[in-house]
Amino acid sequence: GFPAADSGYHDYAEMQAELDKAAKAYPKILQKLSLGKSYEGRDMPLIKISDNVAKDENEPEILYDAHQHAREHLTVEMALYLVKMFTEGYGKDSRITRIVDTREIWIVPDMNPDGGEYDVSGGKYHSWRKNRQPVGNGGYKGVDLNRNWGYKFACCDGSSPVVSSETYHGPSAFFAPETQHLRDFVLSRRVNGVQQIKAGIDFHTYSELILWPYGYTTQTTAAGLNGDQQKTFATLGKAFAKSNGYTPEQSSSLYITDGSIIDWLWANQGIWAFTFEMYPTTPGKGGFYPPASVINRETARNQDASLTLAEYADCAYRAIKKEQ
Numbered sequence: 349g350f351p352a353a354d355s356g357y358h359d360y361a362e363m364q365a366e367l368d369k370a371a372k373a374y375p376k377i378l379q380k381l382s383l384g385k386s387y388e389g390r391d392m393p394l395i396k397i398s399d400n401v402a403k404d405e406n407e408p409e410i411l412y413d414a415h416q417h418a419r420e421h422l423t424v425e426m427a428l429y430l431v432k433m434f435t436e437g438y439g440k441d442s443r444i445t446r447i448v449d450t451r452e453i454w455i456v457p458d459m460n461p462d463g464g465e466y467d468v469s470g471g472k473y474h475s476w477r478k479n480r481q482p483v484g485n486g487g488y489k490g491v492d493l494n495r496n497w498g499y500k501f502a503c504c505d506g507s508s509p510v511v512s513s514e515t516y517h518g519p520s521a522f523f524a525p526e527t528q529h530l531r532d533f534v535l536s537r538r539v540n541g542v543q544q545i546k547a548g549i550d551f552h553t554y555s556e557l558i559l560w561p562y563g564y565t566t567q568t569t570a571a572g573l574n575g576d577q578q579k580t581f582a583t584l585g586k587a588f589a590k591s592n593g594y595t596p597e598q599s600s601s602l603y604i605t606d607g608s609i610i611d612w613l614w615a616n617q618g619i620w621a622f623t624f625e626m627y628p629t630t631p632g633k634g635g636f637y638p639p640a641s642v643i644n645r646e647t648a649r650n651q652d653a654s655l656t657l658a659e660y661a662d663c664a665y666r667a668i669k670k671e672q
């Protein structure tokens with residue numbers, strides 16, 4: 349569990365309890381499902397929020413995922429904030445109500461439950477990033493989930509082949525059960541060959557950035573990402589940045605990453621996918637372990653961007669005033 353001073357953060361059991369409570373309180377608009385089990389056997393919750401939530405309706409779908417990296421605990425709080433915002437705002441806030449009525453929202457609050465629990469084990473932080481899967485044959489553990497996706501896997505020196513590395517990509521794409529489960533869920537959202545999930549945000553910490561594909565190349569356009577699409581990503585990214593004060597840029601302008609989730613979501617499934625790096629900007633402001641006192645402010649900071657993404661999900665090109 350978290351160190352006492354940081355008890356405001358939710359550990360795995362507390363996160364699950366929070367989600368169970370929400371499912372009980374809002375059965376008409378929230379369903380608690382499961383992606384499957386992590387390597388060590390922990391359930392990975394999947395939340396669906398929409399009107400007539402038990403029905404698969406013909407409404408644009410949105411995906412918010414959090415906590416691919418174990419020490420990035422603020423992202424679990426971000427996902428719990430989204431659950432709270434959509435449920436408590438429904439029927440009260442007109443913008444939220446319209447989104448819940450016209451979209452199907454998927455939230456994955458914890459992509460890496462094993463890593464997260466390990467990171468806070470013994471009431472102290474271990475600065476752990478990866479999952480807890482044995483790798484190689486020297487007793488090492490951990491695949492970097494955000495290098496294990498299957499688009500341009502290990503293509504471009506944007507990850508490491510060394511099992512002990514923080515950015516170890518694994519022996520193959522989708523080696524980690526955690527990336528397999530989210531991949532399988534996303535693929536299951538293809539109906540008559542059309543991907544129902546139109547847009548998404550992958551939450552990380554820290555640096556306060558809004559990132560869009562590609563991560564594997566510094567080219568602004570490349571196979572599967574043309575000029576209008578680049579313009580749409582940049583326009584939406586800048587609009588999000590205006591609302592939360594983060595810095596918007598193409599993912600690769602910071603460093604090259606291969607096998608990242610947003611490259612796969614976009615190139616393989618055509619999903620308008622962004623990575624948000626949350627608070628703080630620097631290690632001096634808490635790095636991966638900011639005090640629990642910032643949770644409310646730093647999660648609410650992304651309310652407008654999260655809602656705007658959902659509003660554009662029917663046609664992202666509207667952001668550049670293009671029809672189709």
Ligand SMILES: NS(=O)(=O)N[C@@H](Cc1ccccc1)C(=O)O
Pocket residue numbers: 417420494552553554559563599600602603604605608623625
């Ligand atoms: N959370 S993070 O510090 O690990 N950054 C993430 C996301 C990311 C990817 C590419 C450039 C900047 C940030 C990563 O997978 O490297």
Ligand SMILES: [Ca+2]
Pocket residue numbers: 398399400401405407448449450451452
């Ligand atoms: Ca619905």
Ligand SMILES: [Ca+2]
Pocket residue numbers: 404405406407409452544
């Ligand atoms: Ca649907």
Ligand SMILES: [Zn+2]
Pocket residue numbers: 416417420552553
């Ligand atoms: Zn991260």
